[in-house]
Each structure stands twice: as structure tokens, then as C-alpha cells.
Amino acid sequence: MKVSAFASQTAKAPLTPFNYNLDAIGVNEVTLQVIACGICHSDVHMMDNDWGIAQFPIVPGHEVVGEVVEVGSAVSHLKKGMRVGVGWQRSACLSCPECLSGKENLCDANEGVIVGHHGGFASHVRVDSRFAFPLPEGIDSLHAGPLMCGGITVFSGLRQAGMTSGQRIGVIGVGGLGHMAVRFAKAMGNSVTAFTTSASKVEELGRMGADEVIVTEGGRLVKKPSKPLDIIISTVTAPLELGAYLEALGADGTLSMVGVGSETVTLPLMSLLGKRRRFMSSPIGGRGEITQMLNIAETFNVKPTIEVFPMAQANEAIDRVRKNTVRYRAVLKV
Ligand SMILES: NC(=O)c1ccc[n+]([C@@H]2O[C@H](COP(=O)([O-])OP(=O)(O)OC[C@H]3O[C@@H](n4cnc5c(N)ncnc54)[C@H](OP(=O)(O)O)[C@@H]3O)[C@@H](O)[C@H]2O)c1
Ligand SMILES: [Zn+2]
Ligand SMILES: [Zn+2]
Structure with a gap:
């Protein structure tokens, strides 16, 4: 053929x-x-x-x-x-x-x-x-x-990080994967905080169901979410200030990376240890x-x-x- x-x-x-x-x-x-x-x-x-x-x-x-x-x-x-x-x-x-x-x-x-x-x-x-x-x-x-x-990657990345319902879910990057992460997390009964570098996406994120939107400066988290999050999923490839995102998680919170570049990351282990947080990635x-x-x-x-x-x-x-x-x-x- x-x-x-x-x-x-x-x-x-x-x-x-x-x-x-x-x-x-x-x-x-x-x-x-x-x-x-x-x-x-x-x-x-x-x-x-x-x-x-x-x-x-x-x-x-x-x-x-x-x-x-x-x-x-x-x-x-x-x-x-x-x-x-x-x-x-x-x-x-x-x-x-x-x-x-x-x-x-x-x-x-x-x-x-x-x-x-x-x-x-x-x-x-x-x-x-x-x-x-x-x-x-x-x-x-x-x-x-x-x-x-895109859909299965964020669905699985969130589920394997422990997403059920009634949780606070953070989504970093609102592109193809990120906007579907917002929708799946909402549809399954969670509160969603979106982190975006694009101020132009804020209004539409509200219509998508995001409960809170934080505009970031590239990989820099300039403002903490109003409450600690249970899970954060990152859908960006660009380097992020991972320590700040770990600190945005509550006890036993998980940072799940599905957008992965080729760089090596360094993590503040005390941020993980103090609140038994986890760091994972998922294909x-x-x-x-x-x-x-x-x-x-x-x-x-x-x-x-x-x-x-x-x-x-x-x-x-x-x-x-x-x-x-x-x-x-x-x-x-x-
Ligand atoms: N793990 C897996 O199995 C799997 C599967 C599919 C894709 N991926 C990977 O996931 C990543 C995202 O894919 P996608 O198709 O969703 O890409 P995309 O549609 O291009 O979205 C990526 C988003 O990342 C944010 N972003 C871009 N540049 C940034 C920067 N310099 N700093 C911080 N944020 C930035 C932007 O969101 P804002 O405008 O909201 O900031 C952008 O919309 C890619 O690296 C892809 O290869 C992994
Ligand atoms: Zn893909
Ligand atoms: Zn096999």
C-alpha cells in the first residue's frame, strides 16, 4: 500500500x-x-x-x-x-x-x-x-x-500520583496536556489551581473550571497558592523552580512531572523530607x-x-x- x-x-x-x-x-x-x-x-x-x-x-x-x-x-x-x-x-x-x-x-x-x-x-x-x-x-x-x-498522559500522571476526588490539584503549563489536566481533574471532582506563564489564558481558565490561576514568570513561582495542594502535575519542558513548587504541596503531596526535558534536576531534599512529599515522573x-x-x-x-x-x-x-x-x-x- x-x-x-x-x-x-x-x-x-x-x-x-x-x-x-x-x-x-x-x-x-x-x-x-x-x-x-x-x-x-x-x-x-x-x-x-x-x-x-x-x-x-x-x-x-x-x-x-x-x-x-x-x-x-x-x-x-x-x-x-x-x-x-x-x-x-x-x-x-x-x-x-x-x-x-x-x-x-x-x-x-x-x-x-x-x-x-x-x-x-x-x-x-x-x-x-x-x-x-x-x-x-x-x-x-x-x-x-x-x-x-496528551489526555492519557495527564490522566495517568494524575491517577498514579494518587488523584481521586475532593483533592486540590495543581497544573503547571496550560498547553495541550495542561488544559486537559485541568478538565480531567475538575470533571473528577477536584479543585484546580493552574500555573501559567500566559496572562492571556486566565479568563479562559476560569471557563475551563480552574478555581485559582497563578501567573508565573517562566519557571519562577512568584505567588503561593491560597491552600497547600495535594498533587501538582507539570506539563512544561522548560526548567522550573522545583523547590518552590514542592513547598506549594501539603503533607504527603506529590509533584508529578510529565513534561520532561533533557536536563538534570536538583531537589531540596529537606522540602521532601519535612512533609513526606514525593517527586515522580510518568510516561x-x-x-x-x-x-x-x-x-x-x-x-x-x-x-x-x-x-x-x-x-x-x-x-x-x-x-x-x-x-x-x-x-x-x-x-x-x-
Ligand atoms: N510524559 C509523557 O508521556 C508525555 C506525553 C506527551 C507529551 N509530553 C511532553 O509534555 C510537554 C508538553 O506537551 P504539550 O503538547 O502539552 O505542549 P504545549 O501544547 O506546547 O504546551 C506546553 C505549555 O508549557 C508552557 N510553557 C512553554 N514555555 C514555557 C516556559 N519557558 N516556562 C514555563 N512554561 C512554559 C506553556 O503554557 P503556559 O502558556 O500556560 O505557560 C505551554 O502552553 C512536552 O515536553 C511533551 O514532549 C510528555
Ligand atoms: Zn504525545
Ligand atoms: Zn512487555
């Missing part, structure tokens, strides 16, 4: 049209005809080879919504014509202790959709069928993509969590606020992501 796509040929290069052929389908694989694809900041990190793992040419795109058009001979749970979502992960071994306990995202053999494979800025994408998730009817195709990476989410997240998104009407671009305007959309002017997730439509 011939795939028409957009690819960067080298690190930091703009996207240009790129065609490639898909080989014969594997027994457990599925091919999707792309309907829409969200743009995650990780696509930009990969295009720039910030993490040193990109292989060029790279076709970005890992918030994919597509229609199943081809199924491998061993696939029985997906049929042609079904609408599915795919996130960062395209496969795992499914037999290691992590996979067998529903933590496929922590599998040593996990493969990324855009790591050594071509992603969703394209007419078609191929993945392991066990990582293509049937989408609930109540979630439309343009809103579903961002849930598949995407397991398959069970993805299914749960989609159900919660449908039930509580949690959806991203999106700006839709035709796939042919992918470069324009990427530029807007780089400039932090997208409100709040760009989605490419085929």
Missing part, C-alpha cells in the same frame, strides 16, 4: 510531502486510514531530535484517529470500518511482568508510533492492533486524537488506563479545545505550537 505523508528529512527541517510503501501486514497488525491527527509537543521534540532517538525521514503524528482498512490474520477484535484511536505507543511485548500487569507503557520492548516507524501526518498508519482503541461513540473524531497521547498510560480514560472523557464530556488545520498546513500548525499560540491543541484533518 502506498502512503502519502509529510516528513522532516533532517532534524529541525520543515515538513515536506513524502511517499512510502507499507510492507505486507503482520498477523497482529492493523492499518488505519487517517481521519485526523493531533499535534503533541513531543512531535516537535522528535522533529528537532531533542531526545536523540529520531530516525529521519520522520513522519510525525501520534494522536491518530483512523478507520480500520486492513487487519492481520490473527486480529479478531477489530474489523474493517471501525473507528479507532492510537497514541504514542504502537506495540509492546505483552508478556513481561509490566505488560502482564497492565503497565504496557513501562514495557522494555515498547515501541513508539514515530520512533523508527512512520506516524499520523499521513494518509495511513500501521500499528499493532492491541494498541488501536475503539473510540466511544460520544467522542468525535477531531476531539479524540488529543486524548490518545503516557497503560491500555487499561486508556480505556478507562476514554470512558471517563465520554461520561463527563471531557474534551480538548482544538484548532483544526488541513493536513497540508502542517508546517503552519507546527510553527504555532512552537510559538505557544495554539489554543489549546492543534489537530490536522485529512
Whole structure:
């Protein structure tokens, strides 16, 4: 099958049209005809080879919504014509202790959709069928993509940090991930404090349900939240004054980092010790969590606020992501 796509040929290069052929389908694989694809900041990190793992040419795109058009001979749970979502992960071994306990995202053999494979800025994408998730009817195709990476990352990052309901949740950075963190935390019955560098986002954060908004100066927290927080999730890559954020947590509070740059961080251990606070990080989410997240998104009407671009305007959309002017997730439509 011939795939028409957009690819960067080298690190930091703009996207240009790129065609490639898909080989014969594997027994457990599925091919999707792309309907829409969200743009995650990780696509930009990969295009720039910030993490040193990109292989060029790279076709970005890992918030994919597509229609199943081809199924491998061993696939029985997906049929042609079904609408599915795919996130960062395209496969795992499914037999290691992590996979067998529903933590496929922590599998040593996990493969990324855009790591050594071509992603969703394209007419078609191929993945392991066990990582293509049937989408609930109540979630439309343009809103579903961002849930598949950004949504699951903040949902899992908050849940693994201990989020239930009735808690005080802080969210650092109100971009694609951050605005979905605000919505999930609110929908699940929590009070939310948002930390943003963008004063222009304050009003809309109120409409999103944030109870308190603190405008920060870059990574500097200039004002403490009115009450200690139970969990803070950081969705920014830029360096933060972590000590100040730790001090904004109450006893047994957790700082969960999902936006992670390549820098090494230093933590004031006395801030952790004195109130038994925790510091953690978290990648995407397991398959069970993805299914749960989609159900919660449908039930509580949690959806991203999106700006839709035709796939042919992918470069324009990427530029807007780089400039932090997208409100709040760009989605490419085929
Ligand atoms: N852990 C995982 O599995 C996982 C999954 C997906 C993405 N990620 C990572 O998460 C990060 C966020 O992704 P995204 O798609 O949400 O990006 P995004 O839409 O570009 O949002 C990032 C937000 O960070 C804030 N920010 C930008 N520059 C900043 C600075 N210099 N200092 C402080 N804050 C700044 C901005 O929010 P304000 O305007 O509100 O300040 C911006 O909207 C990326 O690094 C991405 O690679 C991780
Ligand atoms: Zn992503
Ligand atoms: Zn495994």
C-alpha cells in the first residue's frame, strides 16, 4: 500500500510531502486510514531530535484517529470500518511482568508510533492492533486524537500520583496536556489551581473550571497558592523552580512531572523530607488506563479545545505550537 505523508528529512527541517510503501501486514497488525491527527509537543521534540532517538525521514503524528482498512490474520477484535484511536505507543511485548500487569507503557520492548516507524501526518498508519482503541461513540473524531497521547498522559500522571476526588490539584503549563489536566481533574471532582506563564489564558481558565490561576514568570513561582495542594502535575519542558513548587504541596503531596526535558534536576531534599512529599515522573498510560480514560472523557464530556488545520498546513500548525499560540491543541484533518 502506498502512503502519502509529510516528513522532516533532517532534524529541525520543515515538513515536506513524502511517499512510502507499507510492507505486507503482520498477523497482529492493523492499518488505519487517517481521519485526523493531533499535534503533541513531543512531535516537535522528535522533529528537532531533542531526545536523540529520531530516525529521519520522520513522519510525525501520534494522536491518530483512523478507520480500520486492513487487519492481520490473527486480529479478531477489530474489523474493517471501525473507528479507532492510537497514541504514542504502537506495540509492546505483552508478556513481561509490566505488560502482564497492565503497565504496557513501562514495557522494555515498547515501541513508539514515530520512533523508527512512520506516524499520523499521513494518509495511513500501521500499528499493532492491541494498541488501536475503539473510540466511544460520544467522542468525535477531531476531539479524540488529543486524548490518545496528551489526555492519557495527564490522566495517568494524575491517577498514579494518587488523584481521586475532593483533592486540590495543581497544573503547571496550560498547553495541550495542561488544559486537559485541568478538565480531567475538575470533571473528577477536584479543585484546580493552574500555573501559567500566559496572562492571556486566565479568563479562559476560569471557563475551563480552574478555581485559582497563578501567573508565573517562566519557571519562577512568584505567588503561593491560597491552600497547600495535594498533587501538582507539570506539563512544561522548560526548567522550573522545583523547590518552590514542592513547598506549594501539603503533607504527603506529590509533584508529578510529565513534561520532561533533557536536563538534570536538583531537589531540596529537606522540602521532601519535612512533609513526606514525593517527586515522580510518568510516561503516557497503560491500555487499561486508556480505556478507562476514554470512558471517563465520554461520561463527563471531557474534551480538548482544538484548532483544526488541513493536513497540508502542517508546517503552519507546527510553527504555532512552537510559538505557544495554539489554543489549546492543534489537530490536522485529512
Ligand atoms: N510524559 C509523557 O508521556 C508525555 C506525553 C506527551 C507529551 N509530553 C511532553 O509534555 C510537554 C508538553 O506537551 P504539550 O503538547 O502539552 O505542549 P504545549 O501544547 O506546547 O504546551 C506546553 C505549555 O508549557 C508552557 N510553557 C512553554 N514555555 C514555557 C516556559 N519557558 N516556562 C514555563 N512554561 C512554559 C506553556 O503554557 P503556559 O502558556 O500556560 O505557560 C505551554 O502552553 C512536552 O515536553 C511533551 O514532549 C510528555
Ligand atoms: Zn504525545
Ligand atoms: Zn512487555
